[in-house]
Amino acid sequence: MVSSTELAGTDWGYDFLEIGGLGQDAKLGRPGLKNYAARTRPLFDSIVKEWSPKLHTQWLLRQYLALKLVMAASIQIGSADHAYEQNIQMAVPYLSYYAMFNAMRANLLTSPRTQWGKKTLAMGHDRAREDYAKELTFLLSEKEVAAQSKLAVEAKHGRELMSYRFPASGAPGPGGFYVYRDAAEKFSRFAAELALFNSFCLYGAVERRFGDMGQPNDFKADLDWLSEGWEHRLKGQRGEQDAIYPDDQDLYQLARLAQRVTKPVPFPWLVGEGGIEDFFGSFVSHVDDEDAFNPDEHWDRLVDLP
Numbered sequence: 001m002v003s004s005t006e007l008a009g010t011d012w013g014y015d016f017l018e019i020g021g022l023g024q025d026a027k028l029g030r031p032g033l034k035n036y037a038a039r040t041r042p043l044f045d046s047i048v049k050e051w052s053p054k055l056h057t058q059w060l061l062r063q064y065l066a067l068k069l070v071m072a073a074s075i076q077i078g079s080a081d082h083a084y085e086q087n088i089q090m091a092v093p094y095l096s097y098y099a100m101f102n103a104m105r106a107n108l109l110t111s112p113r114t115q116w117g118k119k120t121l122a123m124g125h126d127r128a129r130e131d132y133a134k135e136l137t138f139l140l141s142e143k144e145v146a147a148q149s150k151l152a153v154e155a156k157h158g159r160e161l162m163s164y165r166f167p168a169s170g171a172p173g174p175g176g177f178y179v180y181r182d183a184a185e186k187f188s189r190f191a192a193e194l195a196l197f198n199s200f201c202l203y204g205a206v207e208r209r210f211g212d213m214g215q216p217n218d219f220k221a222d223l224d225w226l227s228e229g230w231e232h233r234l235k236g237q238r239g240e241q242d243a244i245y246p247d248d249q250d251l252y253q254l255a256r257l258a259q260r261v262t263k264p265v266p267f268p269w270l271v272g273e274g275g276i277e278d279f280f281g282s283f284v285s286h287v288d289d290e291d292a293f294n295p296d297e298h299w300d301r302l303v304d305l306p
């Protein structure tokens with residue numbers, strides 16, 4: 001039986017919990033992972049055929065941002081659990097939905113079908129859900145895609161109800177309105193795994209194009225082109241200038257990647273164990289409380305990280 005990573009065109013080993021067993025099912029109308037790979041790999045081959053320092057920089061940034069979104073979603077899923085256990089009910093629907101939303105965004109950033117432009121990082125909720133559903137049509141049946149989209153809409157409604165309307169009955173059930181925490185986690189893991197599968201496909205395309213030699217030294221990222229990864233821009237309202245929040249840690253990580261990484265690697269291995277530890281460590285509690293939320297317990301909630 002061909003492994004999932006072999007379908008992606010690489011010999012890296014990885015066990016996918018959600019997407020690994022998705023074979024073609026004519027009765028259900030499910031195309032399966034093999035079909036998804038067949039529709040995705042040629043697009044990456046076309047991109048890599050025109051590989052250049054600028055394309056290398058773009059995809060390095062996309063992979064870095066996808067990794068951060070997956071890590072953030074992992075923390076949000078863990079935070080939703082903690083909020084439920086500590087009876088912080090209002091936070092549970094919010095955290096559950098945003099984990100799903102950020103996992104979808106990670107998937108779209110790694111997809112060759114997502115065009116890179118000024119609005120890519122500012123992708124809104126409806127567009128993310130609709131574009132993600134289009135990605136799923138190459139993998140799942142029409143009924144399965146509709147179920148995923150419905151879950152995303154219901155989770156968003158739960159977030160909105162507990163952000164704007166505050167029903168007097170509170171947030172019923174373990175996950176707030178409509179969406180249980182385990183369903184949100186499963187949805188997020190599925191999207192994150194598909195993002196990782198895309199990352200393997202890109203790696204395989206580069207490997208086929210350049211061989212298994214050392215890293216090609218002529219492809220180094222331009223740190224100025226990576227600035228969208230460390231200068232966090234929030235759109236200004238009513239003619240106001242955009243607000244820009246530079247982050248020293250993002251700058252440090254991207255500067256290291258610009259110097260060190262000259263061809264793509266699957267995103268969990270992009271910044272190394274130290275970079276992942278630094279990200280999760282930035283959310284460690286500053287209060288000496290044995291019941292405080294510990295982000296380090298949630299590294300592998302969605303994908304396996306080094």
